[in-house]
Amino acid sequence: MNIKIKALKKSLWVYHVSGGSCNNCDIEILDCLTPKFDIERFGMVLVGSPRHADVLLCTGIVNKKCVERVKEVYKQTAKPCVVVAIGSCACSGGMFRDGYQMGGPLDKIIPVDVYIPGCPPKPEAMIAGIVKVLEKLK
Amino acid sequence: MGMKKLFVDYDRFLSIKDEGIRCSYKMHPENNGITSLREEIAFLFACRRCEDYPCVNSCPTGALKREQGIVKRSKVICISCKTCSLACPFGTILQELIPRVVSRCDVCIGRLKEGEEPLCVKTCTNGALSYIEEEEIKDKTNLYPIGDHILVRVFNWLHTYGIKK
């Protein structure tokens, strides 16, 4: 394992993309930052620009209006980056699969590395999911 | 000059496949009014009114209930588990008649233009449905009306006991 990957694992900067969610997943992501879960202890911080990001946390069904934007964000992200689909909406469309605005699910639009289903996933589940990705990174 | 009615030959649905019947009641997706009509007919006429009502007793949710001797299914409570269908000794409750989300048939009242037939009649290929005046039906056996707009031909066991609707 080389040092770059090691450093990457210790310093994941996350950027949060919401593509038509009920915002509960988004709130739970935010919750991960707060004292109860504090992902900063793993070196993860939320950044304001996709250019700074190592991890894209995507939520929501990615509706037709968002498709282009999600693609754009992915393009702007500096590689290597990990894409995480958070919530059943992002994993498969959840309840909204049959809606007329369904543009996703996410893996149809950008390559997804890990899926964390749940509605919304507990912050613990998100942390556990990210730990799983880290184990996979080599 | 009588009014045209929707004529349903209920038992014809049993022997012949009834796929492809469409409905023009478009307030819901996948609405097929004829299923709900058939459900009504089944409970009204085809049901044998068993003494102990195996269907009602088997229903795990309490969705089935008898009201004045007629079995009625609550559309809100029923979960479409098909238990009643298995319990009924007479094959009254067909599995396709007890779906989770039900449809509605308004007999196309007010929606038909002059000389037009309901969509279900047009798309029914086996002759189980037709849109005619009551006088035109030659064979009057087992003919029962539901409301003002529907006529059913169904083998009704009950009339042999002298029970009429």
Next chain:
Amino acid sequence: MRVKKPKIRELKEAVKGIFSKPYTTDFPYKLHIPPLRYRGKPEYNRDICVGCGACFQVCPAKAIEMVDKIENHTATRILIQHPSQCIFCGECERNCITKEGIKLTTKFDIAYFNEKDTLDSIEHKLIVCQYCGTIIGSEKHLQWVLKRIGNLGFAQPVLLTQLTETLKIKTDFEEKVVSPIQRTDMLKIVCPKCRRIAFISDEKKER
């Protein structure tokens, strides 16, 4: 008039923060046990589920897939629960006719790389009509109905045959129904539709 105390309270809380234990959980270094009622991944209970399919019908997210397939004379029903589509509402558990056939576990860590890893499925043997071949219901469901309605079930020949089978009583009703269906065929394994036809067959003949 209240006394203004700008910044004092904040500073107090801040100092308290520095000198108290962090509020942060120990997860993932320590195991996290969600509360008993936590609605996590639904899982089938292999002993209890009877395969009626109600959970498939009630699921608001259509997260349960029901596949009925007939392959070389054996029919099976496969119920597959997709956690990726599930919204963890608990409707399937609430509405399960056996109450315990599917249960929401407290498993929350269900992140996956490949959806197949998380699917939970259960298979049931189906009984099909000897006349027309349509599916009547799963074997276990029939037994469950029989148990539920007791004696009333003896009026239902399919249930009765099922009983004889469980009791391993040998009967001669095995042969296939031949067309056209007769009243006597009622005692064979036929679907509700065919049973209804059999019932009214006499009447039809007379006509």
Next chain:
Amino acid sequence: MSALYIFLSFVMVFLSFSICGMLAMWIDRKLTARLQFRVGPPWYQNFADFIKLIGKETLIPEKANAFMFVASPVLGLIATTIAGTIILFISRTDTGFPADAIIVLYLLAVPSIAIILGGSASGNVLAAVGISREMKLLLGYELPFICALVISAIKSGTTTSLGSIIQFQQQNGMILGSFSGVIGFIIGVLALQGKLGLVPFDLAEAEGEIAGGSLIEYSGILLGLFKLTKAILFIAGPLFLISLYLGGFSLSSITGIISGILKYILILVLFILIRNTNPRLRIDQTLRLFWGWLTLLGFAGILLAIVGW
């Protein structure tokens, strides 16, 4: 003194300041976290961040002016390191030159200018808003900061050489011990807060408003350079202030080093407290604060200093 000596001290300052700066930034983050009832990042966090940034892809936006885009972070880095070198080494030997405090003052403004240049080179409008704020901010805190310098200079016998300011304090006690000294120190802390982009003056990078601001288009190593600059600034700034008001520090004895560190920590704690108990100010409020109150205060301080208080 030889060029080699300067070069060596330059390298040393670069290494030690960046390492110490990252640690200081860690202390900042950790304390902030603890105060918010959190655990906070581990000590190596900032190093990990930097190493990771080196390993990342560096995207240069299509519309950007590539040379400026790349040059500005480097410029900022060099300027701060030189400032650090002057503060730490050059000023305290005979190599010190008369107006070195003023030079440092200007050098410390260079990182902000670098951010402005880099941001405008990136050709993003959110960055443009960020730059315009950074610019106003720079103009804002520079005036009070100069006042702070002037107060100290007057107090120590009208000299603008860091060396003599420190010497003066070694003989006569810290300038902080006087009225004008306190005023100057407060101004200096607030102005540095602005320089370091800490709340309440972080509006150039305000996440909630303009999403990262001027650095929005930077990625990879270039972003890392900015972070490094900030780390060095995190040491150089307070050191400058220590030299001006807290009697400097000495590297020659253990007690000197320890007292230097304690002084540094005092300033750091002040930073952290201010930063965590205040909301971000609006740009106009910031300017009003800097140009209005603080500048007035600064002039008052200068007057007091002239009177000799």
Next chain:
Amino acid sequence: MNNKQQNTKKVVVPIGPYHPLLEEPEFFALYCEGEKVVDVEWQAGYNHRGIEKLSESKHWDQVTFLVERICGICSTSHPFAYCNAIEDLLGITVPERARYIRSIIGELERLHSHLLWVGLAGHFLGYNTVFMWAWKYREPVLDIFEIITGNRNHYAMFKIGGVRRDIENEDIPKIRKVLGELKGKIEMLTGAVLDDPVLAARLKGVGVLTKEHIKNFGAVGPVARASGVDIDVRKDDPYAAYPLVEWKVITTENGDVFDKAVVRLLECFESMKIISQCLDAIEGKKGEIQAEVREVPSGEGIGRHEAPRGECFHYIRSDGTNRPTRHKIRAPSYVNIPTFKASCIGQTIADVAIILAGVDPCYCCTERVAVYDVEKKKKLHNFKYLVEKSKEKTEKIRKEI
């Protein structure tokens, strides 16, 4: 380009649709001159999932879950209003115990939502400590939800004619304990907000909405109450257990962001009052928690609920089947957001963030820039073109600098 043309091309600062710290993607184009906002354009739909339509294909019971997922913060408000709508259509009353439980859930949600707001508002002001603290205080409320309903959000508690789960007696002391602790914390926060001079400088007189504005845009909830408009569905059109307990509606007069914060913080105390009274009423008792609903006849019904952000409105039409034929949903933000037009214009960009947040909508940042050609009164549709345009503009600004 001459000066005149330049004026017509104001810089548009986009807010949305993505922002790290915000929940829903929404898009606000702020037309700016320098730091000053001259116009605001609201573009929604990044979150549009066609729920009203999907609802038409779902069973009455399933719709509860669908409407629950309209939103994560008000996740009980929509089922609440929806159930009220169907009960209005049916004309039934819900068993008393269920009414109390409904109110408890509704008010607990208000607590966590208001705390969340305080935190986010703090974050917008760059006051991260408040953000962390408020969210820390909110955490026990979520834990309570996890214990009594099985999930931190999306409680799945509501059912037509009652509630799905009972609140167990052994859980009641836990709720009491959390409330007790929370009270002190919220008092601290309230005091801190009221006394902080910097906050006052940032918030007082910012984004003022007058009664006239409230009426014109139909704004509801804390937004309206902060401007002195005394509307609260819980009092005006009582439902659930609200008529059975003692509480009062909080209003203030100024209509600025500061007052909105005050209203929200004080409402938390009212909520706690309601919850503890409801807990008293159900503690140690047993009772029905759902009324039997066998059929939903054809007809129409209107249900309302005072969500944390204001009145939530559901209109239901049924044709006698078990699916709605039309389900109109109006979330409180729908009428609150347009008030930006009144409150943002003339403010600076920095203030806009907190004004928008003051309404407590669901809004985010980070979209790239777009330029409107005001002269042609036409929107330039191609997104890439807009970006290019804006970059040209930046280039120019840069050269001018």
Next chain:
Amino acid sequence: MKDIIGILKENLGDRIKEIKIHNNRRIYLTIEKKDIKDCTKIIFKDLNARYIIASGIENFDSFEVLYHFGFDKEGTVVSIRTYLDKEKPEIESLTDIIPGISYIEREMWELLGINFTGHPQLEHFLLRDDWEKGNYPLRKETYEQ
């Protein structure tokens, strides 16, 4: 309660075509399309009701627009119902009376295809700008495909 109906009747006079009192907190009035502006003006301005929302509904032979108004002191919701032509659904925009109604009118325009004459900005609001013309997702025909 009685008096709301009384007041409505008194103010709107014979413009009310039908009045349906569902229960004492829900009142539905039917009026003709051409009276909509007058009636909303009276209700919104003179009677000082609060605008809640408007809902558009497609029926088999008409479009229906319901304007919901709240009388908060009485806790009553008054819904004004109008029927529009099925072929060419069109109604006057109320933006000059109620500024806040602009968004819901845009929404009805794009989701149901109801044309609001005099609306200053009938543009896409929820759907993307290049949404296919003539595809109105809330219309019932969309079930056909």
